[in-house]
Amino acid sequence: MILFENVTKKYRGTAKPALDGIDLKVDRGEFVFIVGASGSGKSSCLRLILREDQPSVGSIHVLGQDLSKISSRKVPYFRRSLGTVFQDFRLLQNKTVYDNVAFTLQVIGKSRGFIQEAVPDTLEMVGLANKAKRFPHELSGGEQQRVAIARAIVNKPAILLADEPTGNLDPATSLGIMQLLRAINAAGTTVVMATHEATFVDIMQQRVVELSQGVVVRDEQGGGYGETASIPIADLSEAGAQVLRTSEAVVRAALQPDGTPVASQGGAAQQPVAQPTQTPPVQQTQSAAIPMAEALAAQEAARQRAAQQAAAESAEPLAPPIQPAQPVAASVFEEPNPFGDNEEDLDETRRAEDPTGRRIPAFLEPGKPLDPLQMSETGSLAEHLGLNRKDNDDETDVGPVR
Ligand SMILES: Nc1ncnc2c1ncn2[C@@H]1O[C@H](COP(=O)(O)OP(=O)(O)OP(=O)(O)O)[C@@H](O)[C@H]1O
Numbered sequence: 030m031i032l033f034e035n036v037t038k039k040y041r042g043t044a045k046p047a048l049d050g051i052d053l054k055v056d057r058g059e060f061v062f063i064v065g066a067s068g069s070g071k072s073s074c075l076r077l078i079l080r081e082d083q084p085s086v087g088s089i090h091v092l093g094q095d096l097s098k099i100s101s102r103k104v105p106y107f108r109r110s111l112g113t114v115f116q117d118f119r120l121l122q123n124k125t126v127y128d129n130v131a132f133t134l135q136v137i138g139k140s141r142g143f144i145q146e147a148v149p150d151t152l153e154m155v156g157l158a159n160k161a162k163r164f165p166h167e168l169s170g171g172e173q174q175r176v177a178i179a180r181a182i183v184n185k186p187a188i189l190l191a192d193e194p195t196g197n198l199d200p201a202t203s204l205g206i207m208q209l210l211r212a213i214n215a216a217g218t219t220v221v222m223a224t225h226e227a228t229f230v231d232i233m234q235q236r237v238v239e240l241s242q243g244v245v246v247r248d249e250q251g252g253g254y255g256e257t258a259s260i261p262i263a264d265l266s267e268a269g270a271q272v273l274r275t276s277e278a279v280v281r282a283a284l285q286p287d288g289t290p291v292a293s294q295g296g297a298a299q300q301p302v303a304q305p306t307q308t309p310p311v312q313q314t315q316s317a318a319i320p321m322a323e324a325l326a327a328q329e330a331a332r333q334r335a336a337q338q339a340a341a342e343s344a345e346p347l348a349p350p351i352q353p354a355q356p357v358a359a360s361v362f363e364e365p366n367p368f369g370d371n372e373e374d375l376d377e378t379r380r381a382e383d384p385t386g387r388r389i390p391a392f393l394e395p396g397k398p399l400d401p402l403q404m405s406e407t408g409s410l411a412e413h414l415g416l417n418r419k420d421n422d423d424e425t426d427v428g429p430v431r
Pocket residue numbers: 040041043046047065066067068069070071072073074369370372373374
């Protein structure tokens with residue numbers, strides 16, 4: 030489905046290649062995480078798949094086509110088989126949710142009847158049926174990303190490319206987006222996702238391709254994010270570790286793909302975790318968008334409590350507090366080079382690490398009774414945490430945030 034053979038990409042005016050002799054094969058239906066430090070070549074890789082750029086050396090085949098043989102004129106046709114999602118959403122600000130999604134179909138000449146059927150179906154799938162008439166600025170960050178995902182999948186692409194799709198979202202909203210991407214993959218779409226989100230990579234146990242300075246240093250089925258700075262769980266107090274374990278249990282429950290109970294890292298996470306709905310958990314993930322202030326406050330409170338106790342026990346200091354990142358707004362249709370190269374490393378997801386290398390977010394408020402089984406059954410993370418709000422159409426919640 031995607032085949033890189035000895036691909037090197039060297040940008041003009043640079044001393045070192047961004048990609049250096051890459052061999053990579055992605056099969057139909059796979060979910061592949063591309064991880065690596067900032068500047069390791071993840072976006073370059075996606076740009077090449079999208080035929081936004083061409084390799085300096087080597088060949089790339091996508092969906093059976095040799096990309097070097099596709100003329101510039103035919104590139105837009107080739108891209109119809111690919112959906113793309115970016116960190117900064119790239120919605121058309123002057124169009125409604127419906128029109129943003131419909132526009133994709135209009136430009137490729139789909140009939141009005143087709144559009145009238147496909148757009149509502151897709152909005153339903155991503156949980157935005159009731160926001161079709163809204164404009165992007167009236168939506169939360171998570172909702173905007175859902176629109177972007179709806180736009181990417183409305184033409185049923187064979188491949189979905191996602192470049193840090195959760196990079197501008199808070200952890201709870203990111204979880205909803207990951208559930209959606211997983212559901213899209215389960216429905217047959219090949220997903221290739223560049224990310225810094227160690228938590229999701231670790232828990233989803235999909236294939237992980239790790240790049241370092243343009244070279245594939247790891248290609249692992251069911252892999253984790255890899256060795257990056259994190260909090261050794263052994264250094265935490267019992268209370269701090271409990272917060273992290275509990276959070277992990279909730280994320281595991283939400284992302285568990287096949288309904289099998291998940292064995293986890295001790296404590297609360299050792300109990301079997303029930304399977305959430307197989308279909309995209311539309312309402313669930315909507316309500317799971319915990320407002321920014323609450324999510325960050327809970328996260329910070331948990332961090333401080335754990336830090337205090339850890340300090341009292343002479344443990345290692347915890348990670349620094351999370352800073353909100355600046356949202357970026359642009360339109361994929363206005364932007365000549367949608368995969369920008371100016372992304373900073375926004376990976377500020379706090380993690381904890383146990384000896385097996387798992388990392389866990391600390392975004393959930395401690396002290397609340399967390400039963401992953403119940404959470405899965407009710408289907409609402411926010412509700413379970415007592416953070417639910419009426420899904421009032423007039424109410425917008427979080428903006429893009431890290
Ligand atoms: N258009 C360009 N011109 C010159 N150099 C570029 C260009 N695009 C990317 N690079 C360089 O290529 C290398 C790989 O960049 P790339 O954006 O692919 O990395 P990345 O892993 O996606 O990084 P990040 O995680 O920060 O998004 C970097 O050294 C970058 O500076």
